[in-house]
Amino acid sequence: MTQSMTTAELVGAIKQAGGCSHPIRLRGEFLNTATGEVSERPLLVACKDRRAVLCxxxxxxxxxxxxxxxxxxxxxxxxxxxxxxxxxxxxxxxxxxxxGAVHAQRADGSCRPRSRPLCPHGRPLTCHAHHDDADPLLGSPLCADCFxxxxxxxxxxxxxxxxxxxxxxxxxxxxxxxxxxxxxxxxxxxxxxxxxxxxxxxxxxxxxxxxxxxxxxxxxxxxxxxxxxxxxxxxxxxxxxxxxxxxxxxxxxxxxxxxxxxxxxxxxxxxxxxxxxxxxxxxxxxxxxxxxxxxxxxxxxxxxxxxxxxxxxxxxxxxxxxxxxxxxxxxxxxxxxxxxxxxxxxxxxxxxRFQDLRDVRAAFMATPVTGHLPTEDPVRGTFTYEGRGYDDPHAREVAEFLHRLYLEARRPSAPTTDDAEGTR
Ligand SMILES: [Zn+2]
Ligand SMILES: [Zn+2]
Ligand SMILES: [Zn+2]
Structure with missing residues (x-):
């Protein structure tokens, strides 16, 4: 995880972090189960953030x-x-x-078309616009002093x-x-x-x-x-x-x-x-x-x-x-x-519970594939926090690109329904 990573090393690091965009970097000791040798190296752990804009x-x-x-x-x-x-x-x-009255989208698309008296600050409480979803006025008050x-x-x-x-x-x-x-x-x-x-x-x-x-x-x-x-x-x-x-x-x-x-x-x-x-x-x-x-x-x-x-x-x-x-x-x-x-x-x-699902997934990931017994075990209690994110300045972009590829592979034909529901 240095600046001079090859592309294959970078992809390997991203995979190790579960595709995470800004993983937690730890350093700790690993025990080689075959030789008994202990070595120190960095480890990337997924951030587990629920917010899509972050990861x-x-x-x-x-x-x-x-x-x-x-x-x-x-x-x-x-x-x-x-x-x-x-x-x-x-x-x-x-x-x-x-x-306080705010600009809105009613069922028929109108805002506040019915004629109303002015507010105490002399501002109109009537709005004849049809605001679309991208309109920054949507949700803003007709009079900020009244809100x-x-x-x-x-x-x-x-x-x-x-x-x-x-x-x-x-x-x-x-x-x-x-x-x-x-x-x-x-x-x-x-x-x-x-x-x-x-x-x-x-x-x-x-x-x-x-x-x-x-x-x-x-x-x-x-x-x-x-x-x-x-x-x-x-x-x-x-x-x-x-x-x-x-x-x-x-x-x-x-x-x-x-x-x-x-x-x-x-x-x-x-x-x-x-x-x-x-x-x-x-x-x-x-x-x-x-x-x-x-x-x-x-x-x-x-x-x-x-x-x-x-x-x-x-x-x-x-x-x-x-x-x-x-x-x-x-x-x-x-x-x-x-x-x-x-x-x-x-x-x-x-x-x-969410934690039960995570525990099941962690246990599944840790299960050795037959014939490929793990040769390294992390040594408990030896890990220290090093920071957040990858060293490579392009890693975040690559992680997000790989995630998009993964989603496309899972969804061969049907378009996503995610964006079909209206916002309010
Ligand atoms: Zn993450
Ligand atoms: Zn309006
Ligand atoms: Zn007002």
Whole structure:
């Protein structure tokens, strides 16, 4: 891994790192199992980043894993019984409230054609444009002075907590509806997988697969009286009225709420799994700018983003200094407009874990091919961190080219459906 690598050595190094674009470089000792000799050499380890803009190869694996995690929770497999397919299951989309009028794409393609009075700053709240997907105005406020940046950041920062409390409230309501006596945990367990996605206006919304189980054992059936429709009614009524107290006031869900009941058709389940896996690998706005933490105000100023997204990031950065909001750790999450935590999360008993899938893959890779016994074993405890990325300045480009070749080889004729779904 020096500047003077041959092409074959470079390709070998990229393969060793699993095709990764910016692997972790380690140095450590290896034991030759035939001779007993110990030698020191570098080792490249895949970054395992889920974000496609940072590493296409690792993101591809993550997306495949996400698909397995989502679909085993819907249909069973990998240790999850197939009977989960007959439990009440919903696909739910929850959004943030409005923090000010923004340029949008309605179903008919229009923005805000209905004539409205001017805002208090004298700016029009009417827009006759038809914004296409590439239009940077999309998601930006009609009046930036009317848009409540502070509350938007605070909503993002507390949205995961709002979700957790909402699930608990739905569970309690189901218990009350079904006349459970005493501890409601005896009745039903709500298992879920949730993917957070950023809308163009910079607020997160959640896509959730929600499944009702019995409370006794993981994956056990819920009470027979609990139907898919009663589960849907319970969550709809809680989402409409529920709020949680934050450091500066209550936060609640937006009016845009969608719930679809998943029937027994495998088709709908497969579509939901593919849809969620796709969002799991997106970043804040799909660009590299927002994929990493900011370390200064100047970094935000230099972003190639829209003025609206920059102002959201600045608001989070500045609110980070307010003592009342210290617990929200807003500076560390300014690149995600205040949103904290993982983009993809699941409850403990939803399905198999990402780590279990990685362990199985690692064990498979380590299995010797018959007749080719490995001659080297890494010596535990001798590895030190050397840095990130390849030494060769062209390695990243080559890694991404090899990944594209790999994808083309896997997909001989059918075009990708990845880009077919609309954004919002
Ligand atoms: Zn990687
Ligand atoms: Zn508009
Ligand atoms: Zn205004």
């Amino acid at each position: 296409p190869a690792c993101s591809y694996l993550y997306k495949a894993d996400a698909w397995i995690v989502v679909s085993t929770g819907l249909l069973g497999g990998k240790g999850v019984p197939t009977t989960v397919g007959s439990h009440p299951r919903l696909f739910v989309t929850l959004t943030a409230p409005s923090f 409540n940046y502070r509350d938007a950041i605070l909503w993002n920062a507390q949205s995961s907590r709002l979700w957790n409390r909402t699930v608990e409230r739905v569970r309690r309501q189901l218990a009350a509806d079904h006349d459970a006596i005493g501890d409601p945990s005896h009745l039903v367990r709500l298992s879920y997988l949730k993917v957070a996605e950023f809308q163009r206006r910079g607020l997160v919304h959640f896509h959730v697969v929600l499944r009702a189980d019995g409370a006794d054992e993981p994956f056990s059936p819920p009470p027979a009286s609990l139907t898919t429709s009663s589960l849907a009614r319970a969550i709809a009524s809680v989402v409409a009225h529920f709020s949680v107290a934050g450091p500066l006031g209550e936060i609640a869900w937006g009016r845009q709420f969608h719930v679809s009941e998943l029937d027994d058709s495998d088709d709908a389940d497969q579509r939901v799994a593919a849809y969620l896996a796709k969002y799991a690998v997106k970043t804040t706005d799909g660009s590299l700018d927002f994929a990493r933490r900011f370390h200064s105000r100047a970094e935000i100023l230099n972003l190639a983003a829209t003025p609206h997204l920059r102002r959201l990031a600045f608001t989070a950065w500045d609110l980070g200094l307010e003592p009342d909001l210290a617990a929200l750790n807003l500076r560390a999450h300014a690149h995600a407009f205040g949103f904290r935590g993982q983009l993809i999360t699941k409850s403990r008993h939803y399905s198999t």
